Amino acid sequence: GNSVTQMEGPVTLSEEAFLTINCTYTATGYPSLFWYVQYPGEGLQLLLKATKADDKGSNKGFEATYRKETTSFHLEKGSVQVSDSAVYFCALRDNNDMRFGAGTRLTVKP
Amino acid sequence: NAGVTQTPKFRILKIGQSMTLQCTQDMNHNYMYWYRQDPGMGLKLIYYSVGAGITDKGEVPNGYNVSRSTTEDFPLRLELAAPSQTSVYFCASSYGTSLSTDTQYFGPGTRLTVL
Numbered sequence: 001g002n003s004v005t006q007m008e009g010p011v012t013l014s015e016e017a018f019l020t021i022n023c024t025y026t027a028t029g030y031p032s033l034f035w036y037v038q039y040p041g042e043g044l045q046l047l048l049k050a051t052k053a054d055d056k057g058s059n060k061g062f063e064a065t066y067r068k069e070t071t072s073f074h075l076e077k078g079s080v081q082v083s084d085s086a087v088y089f090c091a092l093r094d095n096n097d098m099r100f101g102a103g104t105r106l107t108v109k110p
Numbered sequence: 111n112a113g114v115t116q117t118p119k120f121r122i123l124k125i126g127q128s129m130t131l132q133c134t135q136d137m138n139h140n141y142m143y144w145y146r147q148d149p150g151m152g153l154k155l156i157y158y159s160v161g162a163g164i165t166d167k168g169e170v171p172n173g174y175n176v177s178r179s180t181t182e183d184f185p186l187r188l189e190l191a192a193p194s195q196t197s198v199y200f201c202a203s204s205y206g207t208s209l210s211t212d213t214q215y216f217g218p219g220t221r222l223t224v225l
Contacts, residue, residue: 043202089153
């Protein structure tokens, strides 16, 4: 079946540090891959997505590349800000099946 | 534009009680979804709907029921609440004919505790 495995947190970084959150997936078909972000007390918001192998999704300085050979979709940002503090979820969608990782809490300190 | 709204925000139930979680979207989206989020876990899909009158089970449907009589509303019903249903429930909606590429918009969530 389909599943998503995500780097466990929490992750604490200083402002302007480089961020990587690892995400790997297992899928029976050809899924689309997503990163969602959840700020305290709010629902999830789409951060970026990629729909096929080698696609790169990017938004707000974050980026992730759909790697079919390693079944990965790692999230990166070159210089994090305090406002990036949130929980990040990797997810896949394979037709009607939607799967989420457990989430990684990021805290960025000034 | 309100997006996806959910009521109530918080609720405490006793074991065996029933309740309905309300979800409304004003974006004219065809697809709607219910998820639960347990502490430290990702979201799990309970039920989804691809249009008015059509619903289908997700990964964890047991103990829940849904209906979709209008495009805007997608209520989730718990008939006999159990402690295992203590969770945060999120409703979401999406627009698009391609299920593999649409973007989901989430409501703020309902925090449910069953004691």
